[in-house]
Amino acid sequence: DAMVIQNPRYQVTQFGKPVTLSCSQTLNHNVMYWYQQKSSQAPKLLFHYYDKDFNNEADTPDNFQSRRPNTSFCFLDIRSPGLGDAAMYLCATSRQGGRYNEQFFGPGTRLTVL
Amino acid sequence: AQKVTQAQTEISVVEKEDVTLDCVYETRDTTYYLFWYKQPPSGELVFLIRRNSFDEQNEISGRYSWNFQKSTSSFNFTITASQVVDSAVYFCALSATGNQFYFGTGTSLTVIP
Numbered sequence: 719d720a721m722v723i724q725n726p727r728y729q730v731t732q733f734g735k736p737v738t739l740s741c742s743q744t745l746n747h748n749v750m751y752w753y754q755q756k757s758s759q760a761p762k763l764l765f766h767y768y769d770k771d772f773n774n775e776a777d778t779p780d781n782f783q784s785r786r787p788n789t790s791f792c793f794l795d796i797r798s799p800g801l802g803d804a805a806m807y808l809c810a811t812s813r814q815g816g817r818y819n820e821q822f823f824g825p826g827t828r829l830t831v832l
Numbered sequence: 833a834q835k836v837t838q839a840q841t842e843i844s845v846v847e848k849e850d851v852t853l854d855c856v857y858e859t860r861d862t863t864y865y866l867f868w869y870k871q872p873p874s875g876e877l878v879f880l881i882r883r884n885s886f887d888e889q890n891e892i893s894g895r896y897s898w899n900f901q902k903s904t905s906s907f908n909f910t911i912t913a914s915q916v917v918d919s920a921v922y923f924c925a926l927s928a929t930g931n932q933f934y935f936g937t938g939t940s941l942t943v944i945p
Contacts, residue, residue, distance in 0.1 A: 760923065760935035761877070806875060817927040818865050818884065823877035
């Protein structure tokens with residue numbers, strides 16, 4: 719089945735220790751998104767790639783970076799995680815970037831910062 | 833500005849009851865899309881429905897139905913004869929200018945057997 723895969727599902731890191739979250743997709747979609755979702759809150763868009771074009775949200779901290787080496791994979795790098803970065807991180811894809819395109823989500827990676 | 837409000841934070845119903853989840857949105861765009869997603873405890877958001885701003889027809893899919901009213905800027909979701917498997921957090925989302933999704937804060941539905 720075509721899907722969005724996130725690894726790992728649970729990630730524990732230490733304060734200030736860099737961490738990388740992974741997302742892959744078999745849908746061959748052009749757009750990939752990273753969201754941060756804190757407990758009992760709505761998902762918050764961090765950035766997205768339209769093909770190779772990177773689009774950063776204005777309020778995304780510099781601490782968060784992303785890479786998309788090819789169509790299938792996208793990575794979220796947190797350079798120096800703080801306690802406030804503990805959250806669920808959701809990866810999503812859409813066929814195109816238009817407003818009409820539904821987004822398909824992965825199961826998320828829950829990040830704990832000790 | 834784009835905004836989605838889901839005023840109901842938590843709802844509990846007994847199995848087989850009907851339940852309506854409210855969604856109110858704000859946008860100045862004339863062309864926009866509204867979505868509902870389900871987030872079960874496993875964490876993955878599951879797409880349920882998309883509705884464009886020019887189509888106010890209500891839609892029914894099995895036990896699910898959606899009522900879109902532009903006059904009140906609402907896009908409500910009703911589950912008929914609720915089941916325990918319906919227990920989840922439900923998000924309403926708006927996509928307009930800039931193609932970004934604006935999510936509401938979600939409604940946590942618990943269906944009690």
